[in-house]
Amino acid sequence: MTLKQGAKSELTFVGSLFVLGLIVFWDTWRTELPEINLTISPTLFPYIVSILLMVLSTILFIQVLRGDSALPEGLEPGAKIEKSDLRTFCTVLASLFAYLLLIERAGFVIANTVTFIGISYSFGNKKMLKAAGIAVLLSTIVYFSFTKFLKVALPSGIFKGLM
Amino acid sequence: MSSFNSLLEGFAGALTLSNLMFGLLGTFLGTLVGVLPGIGPALAIALLLPITYTVSPSSALIMFAAIYYGAMYGGSTTSILLNTPGESGSVITALEGNKMARNGRAGPALATAAIGSFVAGTIATLILAFTAPTIADWAIQVGSAEYVALMLVAFSTVSSLLGSSQIRGFISLSVGLVLGLVGADLQSGLSRLTFGNDAALEGIETVIVIVSIFALGEALYIASRFRDTGWKIIPMKGRALMSRSDLKRSWKPWLRGTAIGFPLGIIPAGGSEVPTFISYSVEKSLSKNKDEFGHGAIEGVAGPEAANNANAAGALVPLLALGLPTSATAAVILVAFQTYQIQPGPLLFTTNPDLIWTLIASLFIGNTLLLILNLPLVRFWIQLLKIPRTYLFAGIVSFAMLGAYALNTSTFDLTVAIAIGIVGFLFRRYGMPITPLILGLILGPNLELQFRRALQISAGDYGTLVASPLSKILYLVLFLVIIGPTVARLRRKMKAKKAIIS
Numbered sequence: 036m037t038l039k040q041g042a043k044s045e046l047t048f049v050g051s052l053f054v055l056g057l058i059v060f061w062d063t064w065r066t067e068l069p070e071i072n073l074t075i076s077p078t079l080f081p082y083i084v085s086i087l088l089m090v091l092s093t094i095l096f097i098q099v100l101r102g103d104s105a106l107p108e109g110l111e112p113g114a115k116i117e118k119s120d121l122r123t124f125c126t127v128l129a130s131l132f133a134y135l136l137l138i139e140r141a142g143f144v145i146a147n148t149v150t151f152i153g154i155s156y157s158f159g160n161k162k163m164l165k166a167a168g169i170a171v172l173l174s175t176i177v178y179f180s181f182t183k184f185l186k187v188a189l190p191s192g193i194f195k196g197l198m
Numbered sequence: 199m200s201s202f203n204s205l206l207e208g209f210a211g212a213l214t215l216s217n218l219m220f221g222l223l224g225t226f227l228g229t230l231v232g233v234l235p236g237i238g239p240a241l242a243i244a245l246l247l248p249i250t251y252t253v254s255p256s257s258a259l260i261m262f263a264a265i266y267y268g269a270m271y272g273g274s275t276t277s278i279l280l281n282t283p284g285e286s287g288s289v290i291t292a293l294e295g296n297k298m299a300r301n302g303r304a305g306p307a308l309a310t311a312a313i314g315s316f317v318a319g320t321i322a323t324l325i326l327a328f329t330a331p332t333i334a335d336w337a338i339q340v341g342s343a344e345y346v347a348l349m350l351v352a353f354s355t356v357s358s359l360l361g362s363s364q365i366r367g368f369i370s371l372s373v374g375l376v377l378g379l380v381g382a383d384l385q386s387g388l389s390r391l392t393f394g395n396d397a398a399l400e401g402i403e404t405v406i407v408i409v410s411i412f413a414l415g416e417a418l419y420i421a422s423r424f425r426d427t428g429w430k431i432i433p434m435k436g437r438a439l440m441s442r443s444d445l446k447r448s449w450k451p452w453l454r455g456t457a458i459g460f461p462l463g464i465i466p467a468g469g470s471e472v473p474t475f476i477s478y479s480v481e482k483s484l485s486k487n488k489d490e491f492g493h494g495a496i497e498g499v500a501g502p503e504a505a506n507n508a509n510a511a512g513a514l515v516p517l518l519a520l521g522l523p524t525s526a527t528a529a530v531i532l533v534a535f536q537t538y539q540i541q542p543g544p545l546l547f548t549t550n551p552d553l554i555w556t557l558i559a560s561l562f563i564g565n566t567l568l569l570i571l572n573l574p575l576v577r578f579w580i581q582l583l584k585i586p587r588t589y590l591f592a593g594i595v596s597f598a599m600l601g602a603y604a605l606n607t608s609t610f611d612l613t614v615a616i617a618i619g620i621v622g623f624l625f626r627r628y629g630m631p632i633t634p635l636i637l638g639l640i641l642g643p644n645l646e647l648q649f650r651r652a653l654q655i656s657a658g659d660y661g662t663l664v665a666s667p668l669s670k671i672l673y674l675v676l677f678l679v680i681i682g683p684t685v686a687r688l689r690r691k692m693k694a695k696k697a698i699i700s
Contacts, residue, residue, distance in 0.1 A: 048628050059376055062391055069386050074658045075650045077383040081390055088372040095365050105629030106362045124422035134599045135612045151592045157421045160588035187604050
């Protein structure tokens with residue numbers, strides 16, 4: 036059987052949804068119930084949801100095998116489905132992780148600047164110096180308006196004492 | 199008459215200086231997120247939820263409702279001038295509106311969209327003001343068992359009507375339900391799906407899911423698939439005005455659009471895609487200028503835009519009267535209510551009448567402000583479209599990350615945000631609609647609560663779920679909604695087979 040282009044990756048995705056259902060089922064099955072008398076057990080809903088997810092993903096899996104591939108958002112029916120640009124995907128993801136890693140270590144201004152530049156680069160910006168300028172300016176403005184006006188504390192990081 | 203008097207009092211409440219300022223700010227922000235592709239009203243409100251810590255409930259809710267209405271206005275501008283819908287309700291507007299702009303008729307297209315939105319919004323808000331209290335009165339008698347049925351119907355219609363296939367809608371819903379399960383169970387204290395992580399005990403924050411699935415998911419998706427397709431703005435000549443003949447061709451579509459959009463907002467049809475599409479088909483079949491459709495027919499802009507705004511007002515009816523959101527944006531507004539410990543629903547009109555009537559009155563005021571913001575000031579919004587996409591998305595993403603972090607100042611939330619962002623990417627890539635997930639996440643815990651309550655009252659007798667006539671009707675509807683698409687598909691197949699044989 037030949038599969039439509041992109042169907043293989045879709046099968047992986049649908050398969051992982053089945054696994055998600057399986058994990059929910061397994062986690063519910065292994066939990067020990069507290070000894071209170073409840074009309075409806077707190078495990079009933081997780082069981083229903085996990086079975087629902089497993090059944091539905093199985094049906095979709097079969098549909099995809101039969102050639103009913105998904106239509107990516109924003110494409111017209113019949114349009115050619117191109118592969119995602121993995122490198123760009125990873126740069127965006129790296130920019131997000133940079134935020135996660137930097138926010139409490141280096142502070143908000145640095146984390147925000149790095150992420151801003153990273154995302155701007157991922158979207159094809161070549162003027163990195165300009166992007167950096169905008170990023171620093173924006174981050175500083177946001178930092179002060181949050182900490183001074185909205186009274187939401189943001190990590191000052193390495194600028195501790197300075198800000 | 200009591201509705202009328204309450205509404206007048208509502209106006210008194212809404213016309214205070216601070217409430218007016220928040221309304222104005224909301225209409226401004228709403229138009230902004232509507233105009234900018236990539237951010238919708240649901241994301242905008244979710245990002246602004248932290249202000250609920252410092253602002254009074256009425257001010258915040260006025261602002262959020264204004265954002266909701268405003269995005270509907272702003273979205274049409276982008277659809278017409280850019281052919282990229284600013285938000286989902288404006289997809290249909292792009293069909294004729296963008297063609298009109300290409301023919302040098304951007305002005306009349308923008309005018310019919312804005313005035314149509316105003317007319318529809320005003321009529322629909324008026325109907326809202328008089329129907330919502332009645333529905334709420336009736337809904338007080340609705341018990342837990344009926345709520346369970348009502349939510350199941352909402353789940354199934356939203357999952358069936360959105361996206362490319364029914365099954366994908368239901369899978370999206372199920373994933374939302376799974377996310378809603380995470381955390382300690384409220385009744386028994388049993389921790390579910392936390393895998394020993396203490397930070398997960400409180401559950402996954404709804405706001406984080408919304409912010410990351412919309413902002414981060416969209417950024418990952420656009421960057422890796424549509425990076426190079428920038429956008430081209432069609433220049434607008436003259437002013438956003440319409441001639442007498444344009445007006446003559448527009449007013450009926452406006453009214454018809456309102457009549458289609460409002461009722462479809464009340465029933466859970468999952469947002470504005472369906473009503474705008476129906477309005478477009480109706481206008482196409484009724485128009486005397488059928489040959490103009492596809493080449494820039496003004497009716498094809500006027501109808502759907504009116505339907506879109508009437509739909510937004512209609513969606514507020516079940517939200518306020520039943521506590522049941524029917525679109526992603528309504529779901530976020532529900533979360534906003536809940537952060538103030540206010541539960542929308544039948545009791546809202548008796549427990550918080552001031553708040554609710556101020557909110558409804560502010561919708562009229564906001565709608566008027568929006569007409570002013572969108573017609574004479576349309577050039578300002580066009581300028582905004584000139585912000586390069588690279589900076590726009592960089593801004594959206596960094597704000598989303600800030601929003602996710604600032605909620606609890608926790609890096610656990612950021613990890614969740616990134617994970618959900620990847621889910622958002624996968625959903626877009628594999629044609630799964632997002633709204634069912636949001637509804638599942640927000641309403642899932644509520645469904646479980648009502649379900650348990652119903653069975654506790656009946657001492658474990660499952661018959662209680664279908665005991666009342668209302669429940670029976672609702673389960674019948676549920677059954678029809680679930681099997682409807684399958685039956686329709688089978689019939690099409692049979693017809694096709696017959697055609698081949700003969």
